[in-house]
Amino acid sequence: MNDKEMFLPTDEAKAADIRNMDPLEAIKAAAEGIGLILNDPNPNCKKCHGRGFIGRHADTGEPIACSCLFPKYESARETGEIILPQNRAQRRAAKKKAKKNG
Numbered sequence: 845m846n847d848k849e850m851f852l853p854t855d856e857a858k859a860a861d862i863r864n865m866d867p868l869e870a871i872k873a874a875a876e877g878i879g880l881i882l883n884d885p886n887p888n889c890k891k892c893h894g895r896g897f898i899g900r901h902a903d904t905g906e907p908i909a910c911s912c913l914f915p916k917y918e919s920a921r922e923t924g925e926i927i928l929p930q931n932r933a934q935r936r937a938a939k940k941k942a943k944k945n946g
């Protein structure tokens with residue numbers, strides 16, 4: 845890597861950063877970027893064996909987070925982003941609203 849590359853925020857440079865980072869740190873940093881606080885990896889996890897990641901994307905080098913890092917009940921209520929209609933009346937109302945807006 846030469847000096848020029850170091851200061852260019854290209855996707856390539858970013859990918860190299862991710863590859864050089866501790867995978868778990870990379871995952872946590874990415875999660876924090878979207879406002880998600882992850883658990884510590886479960887040392888008894890059968891998928892990642894406590895590493896917290898189960899592999900890397902071949903193209904970007906990004907680590908693939910293991911499911912044990914995510915809180916069990918990722919609450920939709922907390923983020924307020926996903927609201928699932930609870931009954932038929934609510935579904936109908938949501939549909940109507942969607943039609944009106946779209």
Ligand SMILES: [Zn+2]
Pocket residue numbers: 885886889890891892893894895896897910911912913
């Ligand atoms: Zn795991």
